[in-house]
Amino acid sequence: MIKKLQPSLKSTVTKISVITALCSAMIVIGCVFSYYYFAKSIAQRNIQAELQKNINAHVENILPSFLLPEQQGAIPKQLEMLKGNKKYSEFSLIFSKDDLPKVFKNCVLSTDTNFCKNLEEDELAILAPIQVGGERFGYLLEAKSLSGTYSLGGLLYFAALILLGIFAFAFILFSAFRKITTKTVPRDLSNLLNYIKELLEGKTTIVEKPNLTFSDFSFLQLGITKLFNNYKKSQNEAVVGYFASGVLHDIKTQFQSIVAASELAEEAKHDPEKYQKRLENLHRVTERNLPTLQAIIKSTLDANKEIVLSPQFEDIFETIENSVNYARANSDLNNPIIDIEKPNDKLLISHDRSQTIRLFFNLLKNAFEAQDSKGEATQKVIINIKEYGQALKIRFEDAGLGIKGNFDEVFDPFITNKKSGIGLGLYNAQQIVNAHGWRLTAGSSKRLGGACFEVTMPKGELF
Amino acid sequence: MHKLIFALLFVFTLSAYAKDSVIEIGLASNFSEISSSSSNPYGNYFREGIKLAIEHKKDELARKNIKIKLKEFDYGTSQLKVVSVAKEACKSQVSLVLGYVYSSHALLAAPIHQKCKLPLFSPSATANRLSNFDSYIHLGAFSNQLQGEVLADIAIKELKAKKALAIYAADCAYCTDLTKTFKTAFEKEKSTTISEIPTLSTDQNFKEIAKKAKKIKADIILVPNHELFSARIISALVEEGIKVPFLGGDGWGNHGEQFLKVLQNKKIEGFSLSHWFSEIPTKENKTFVSQYKASFKKSPNDTAVLSYDSMSIIIEAILSLDDFSRAGIDNALNKVRSFSGVTGNFDYTTKGAPRKSIVLLKAGKSQYKFLKIINPKASK
Numbered sequence: 001m002i003k004k005l006q007p008s009l010k011s012t013v014t015k016i017s018v019i020t021a022l023c024s025a026m027i028v029i030g031c032v033f034s035y036y037y038f039a040k041s042i043a044q045r046n047i048q049a050e051l052q053k054n055i056n057a058h059v060e061n062i063l064p065s066f067l068l069p070e071q072q073g074a075i076p077k078q079l080e081m082l083k084g085n086k087k088y089s090e091f092s093l094i095f096s097k098d099d100l101p102k103v104f105k106n107c108v109l110s111t112d113t114n115f116c117k118n119l120e121e122d123e124l125a126i127l128a129p130i131q132v133g134g135e136r137f138g139y140l141l142e143a144k145s146l147s148g149t150y151s152l153g154g155l156l157y158f159a160a161l162i163l164l165g166i167f168a169f170a171f172i173l174f175s176a177f178r179k180i181t182t183k184t185v186p187r188d189l190s191n192l193l194n195y196i197k198e199l200l201e202g203k204t205t206i207v208e209k210p211n212l213t214f215s216d217f218s219f220l221q222l223g224i225t226k227l228f229n230n231y232k233k234s235q236n237e238a239v240v241g242y243f244a245s246g247v248l249h250d251i252k253t254q255f256q257s258i259v260a261a262s263e264l265a266e267e268a269k270h271d272p273e274k275y276q277k278r279l280e281n282l283h284r285v286t287e288r289n290l291p292t293l294q295a296i297i298k299s300t301l302d303a304n305k306e307i308v309l310s311p312q313f314e315d316i317f318e319t320i321e322n323s324v325n326y327a328r329a330n331s332d333l334n335n336p337i338i339d340i341e342k343p344n345d346k347l348l349i350s351h352d353r354s355q356t357i358r359l360f361f362n363l364l365k366n367a368f369e370a371q372d373s374k375g376e377a378t379q380k381v382i383i384n385i386k387e388y389g390q391a392l393k394i395r396f397e398d399a400g401l402g403i404k405g406n407f408d409e410v411f412d413p414f415i416t417n418k419k420s421g422i423g424l425g426l427y428n429a430q431q432i433v434n435a436h437g438w439r440l441t442a443g444s445s446k447r448l449g450g451a452c453f454e455v456t457m458p459k460g461e462l463f
Numbered sequence: 464m465h466k467l468i469f470a471l472l473f474v475f476t477l478s479a480y481a482k483d484s485v486i487e488i489g490l491a492s493n494f495s496e497i498s499s500s501s502s503n504p505y506g507n508y509f510r511e512g513i514k515l516a517i518e519h520k521k522d523e524l525a526r527k528n529i530k531i532k533l534k535e536f537d538y539g540t541s542q543l544k545v546v547s548v549a550k551e552a553c554k555s556q557v558s559l560v561l562g563y564v565y566s567s568h569a570l571l572a573a574p575i576h577q578k579c580k581l582p583l584f585s586p587s588a589t590a591n592r593l594s595n596f597d598s599y600i601h602l603g604a605f606s607n608q609l610q611g612e613v614l615a616d617i618a619i620k621e622l623k624a625k626k627a628l629a630i631y632a633a634d635c636a637y638c639t640d641l642t643k644t645f646k647t648a649f650e651k652e653k654s655t656t657i658s659e660i661p662t663l664s665t666d667q668n669f670k671e672i673a674k675k676a677k678k679i680k681a682d683i684i685l686v687p688n689h690e691l692f693s694a695r696i697i698s699a700l701v702e703e704g705i706k707v708p709f710l711g712g713d714g715w716g717n718h719g720e721q722f723l724k725v726l727q728n729k730k731i732e733g734f735s736l737s738h739w740f741s742e743i744p745t746k747e748n749k750t751f752v753s754q755y756k757a758s759f760k761k762s763p764n765d766t767a768v769l770s771y772d773s774m775s776i777i778i779e780a781i782l783s784l785d786d787f788s789r790a791g792i793d794n795a796l797n798k799v800r801s802f803s804g805v806t807g808n809f810d811y812t813t814k815g816a817p818r819k820s821i822v823l824l825k826a827g828k829s830q831y832k833f834l835k836i837i838n839p840k841a842s843k
C-alpha cells in the first residue's frame with residue numbers, strides 16, 4: 001500500500017498528512033484496547049474515591065448511637081437506612097473477623113480505614129473503624145460493584161477525546177513544520193531585501209526603509225545570499241551579453257586583418273613581384289592572428305561547454321608533466337622556469353587526464369601571463385605537490401602581479417588584470433575542478449611574490 | 464496611742480483574711496448551635512438564667528467575699544464534642560460545671576466528670592441513669608422515671624387507654640429512656656399493650672410511620688421527643704387521619720408556640736409535662752418572670768428558669784462553704800436536702816434526681832394551656 005502511495009506523495013505537506021492519519025488510526029486502535037484494559041482500574045479509582053468520601057459521613061452519623069446504651073437501638077435502623085441506598089451493594093457492621101461477609105473474608109480489620117476486594121474481585125469495599133478516642137466499637141463496611149464500568153458511551157467519549165487531542169497535536173506540529181520549511185520570506189524581510197537590492201542598483205532615492213522586527217537571521221542570510229547570487233548572475237549574464245558582442249568584435253578584428261591582407265594580395269595578382277610580397281604578408285598576418293582567433297573561439301566555447309568527465313586511475317604526476325610540456329609549447333615566453341616539487345615518482349589519482357591537462361594548462365598560462373604583464377625578463381613558476389593525509393594539494397606559484405581584491409572573485413568569468421587574456425581561463429579551471437569534485441583556491445605566493453593557486457583533490461575514487 | 468496602733472493592725476489583718484474568694488464555674492452548653500427544640504438558641508436562655516441568679520444573690524456573696532467567675536465550654540450539637548468539652552473542663556481551673564442541658568449530653572459527660580472528680584450540675588437532664596452515679600453528678604430536674612409514671616397514669620386513668628403506641632427517635636437517649644419508663648409503667652396495668660415505632664432524629668418524612676401508626680389503632684400515642692420533631696410526627700399522623708390523644712414529656716417545652724406553629728392549626732388533643740409554666744401564680748414565679756423580662760427584655764422559658772434554680776442551689780451550697788475546692792463544693796451540694804425554687808420544691812432526700820412537682824399542660828390553639836401541678840409522692 002505504501003509503494004502505491006509513494007507516487008502520489010509529491011509534497012511534504014501531503015506526506016505529513018498521510019503519516020498523521022496513519023498514526024492517528026493506530027493510536028485510536030491502541031486507545032480502544034487501552035480503554036478496556038484501563039477502564040476497570042479507572043473505575044476502581046473513582047469508586048475508591050467515592051467510598052472514601054462517603055464513609056466518614058456515614059461513620060459520623062452512626063457513631064453517636066454507640067456512645068450511649070440508650071441510643072444503641074438506633075444502630076439497626078441506621079444500618080437499614082444505609083442499605084436502602086441503591087448506590088451501594090453492601091453495608092455491614094463488623095464487630096469481629098467472623099462478622100465479615102464470606103466474599104470479603106480477606107479484608108483486614110485495622111485501626112485505619114482500608115480497602116479490600118471480594119473474592120471474585122468485582123466488588124470494592126472500604127472498612128472504616130467506628131471509634132472515639134481509644135475506644136473502638138466496631139467497623140462499618142461499604143461495598144460497591146466494579147462491574148458495568150464499561151459503556152459504549154464511555155468508549156466513544158474516551159476515543160473522541162483522544163482523537164481530538166491527536167489532531168490538535170498534529171495540527172500544531174504540521175503548522176510548525178510548515179513554518180520552518182517554508183521558503184517564504186516574511187514581509188519585513190522582503191522590505192529589507194528590496195532595500196538592499198535598490199542599494200545594489202545604485203538607487204539613491206530610496207523612500208521606504210525597512211523596519212525589521214523579525215529576528216530569524218537564517219532566513220535573512222538565505223534571502224540576502226540568494227539576492228546577491230541572483231544579482232551577480234544577472235550581472236554576469238549581462239556581462240556575458242556584452243562580451244558575446246565583444247568576442248565577436250575581436251574575432252571580426254582578427255578576421256579583418258586577414259581579409260585585408262588577402263585583398264591586397266588579390267590586387268597585386270598581375271604583378272608577380274608585388275604578388276609574392278603580398279602573399280608573404282598574408283601568410284604572416286594569418287600566422288599571427290589565427291592562434292589568437294583559435295584561443296578566443298576555444299575559450300568562449302569552453303566557458304559555455306558542459307564538462308563531461310571520463311575519469312581513470314592514472315599517474316597524476318604524468319598528467320602534470322604533460323601539462324607543463326603543453327604550456328611550454330604554447331607559451332610566448334622564452335623558456336620559462338617551471339620547478340616541480342613532488343614527493344613520489346608515481347601517484348595514481350582518479351581523474352580525467354585531458355580535462356586535467358586543460359586545468360593545469362590554464363593555471364600555468366595564467367601564471368605566464370601574470371609575469372608577462374609585470375614585464376619580467378625571466379618568468380618562473382613553481383609547481384608544488386604535497387600529500388596531506390587522504391588529500392593531494394598541487395600549488396601553482398608565480399612571480400606575477402599577484403591578486404588584488406577578493407581572491408574568490410578571480411574565478412568569475414571575464415575577470416582579468418592582465419594585458420592579454422579574456423578572463424575565462426580561471427573560470428574554465430574552476431569548472432573542471434568542480435566537475436571533478438575538487439577544490440581550487442587562490443592566494444598569494446610568499447616565495448615568489450605573485451599569485452598562488454592550489455588544487456586539492458582526494459586520493460580515493462572520484463565517483 | 465498603743466491602742467490605736469493595735470486597732471489599726473487588727474483591721475488590716477482582718478482585711479487580709481477577708482480577701483475575696485474567686486470560684487470559677489464552668490457553663491457547658493450548645494452556645495454555637497440552635498437546639499432542635501428552639502428552647503435554647505445559642506445557649507442564651509441558659510446563660511441568662513444563671514446570670515440572673517448570680518445577680519439576685521450578689522449581696523449574700525459579697526458578704527462572704529465570694530466572687531463567681533464564669534467560663535463557657537461550647538459543644539454545639541455534637542455528642543462527640545461533649546466528650547472533649549468534659550475532658551477540657553476537667554483539665555481547667557473550674558471548681559464545678561453547670562450545664563449539659565440534654566440528657567444525652569449529661570450521660571456522656573457524667574462518667575468523665577466523675578473520673579476527674581469535677582462536680583457536674585445538670586439543670587434539665589432527666590435520664591434515669593444519671594441518678595445512678597454515686598458522686599459528683601447533681602441534677603436539677605425530675606427524672607424520666609417520674610415522667611413516665613405520670614404519663615402512664617394519665618393514659619390509663621384519665622384517657623382510659625388500653626392500647627398505646629410510642630413513636631420515638633431511637634438515636635435520642637432522652638426519647639428511648641422516657642419510652643422505656645412509660646412502657647414499664649403502662650404495662651404494669653393489666654390488659655394494656657404498647658407498640659413501638661422507632662425512627663431516627665434525622666428522618667424528614669413520616670408518611671410511612673403515619674400509615675403504620677394508623678394500622679395499629681392505638682388509643683393514645685406517646686411522642687416522647689423534642690419539641691419540633693414531635694410536632695412534625697404528630698402533624699403527619701393527623702394528616703393520615705389519626706385523631707387519638709397524643710402524649711409528650713418535658714421535651715415538648717413549656718410554651719408551645721413553635722410546636723403549634725408546625726402543626727399549622729391542626730386541632731389535636733395533646734398533653735405534655737413540663738418543669739414550669741410562666742403563669743403559675745406563686746410569688747417566686749411572678750418575681751422571677753418580671754425580673755427576667757426587665758433584665759433581658761423577653762419572657763423566660765423552662766431552660767432559663769431551671770438554670771436559674773440550679774445556680775441558686777449552687778450559690779446556696781457555696782455560701783455554706785469554707786472549702787472551695789472541687790471536693791468541697793461536691794460535699795456541700797451533697798448536703799442539700801431541699802430547696803425552694805421558682806420551679807417548685809426540690810426534694811433531695813433520695814439519691815439522684817430531685818423529686819419535684821410536674822406541670823401538666825394541654826395543647827391549645829396557639830400555645831399550651833396550664834392544667835394542673837402534679838406533686839410527686841413524698842419519699843420515705
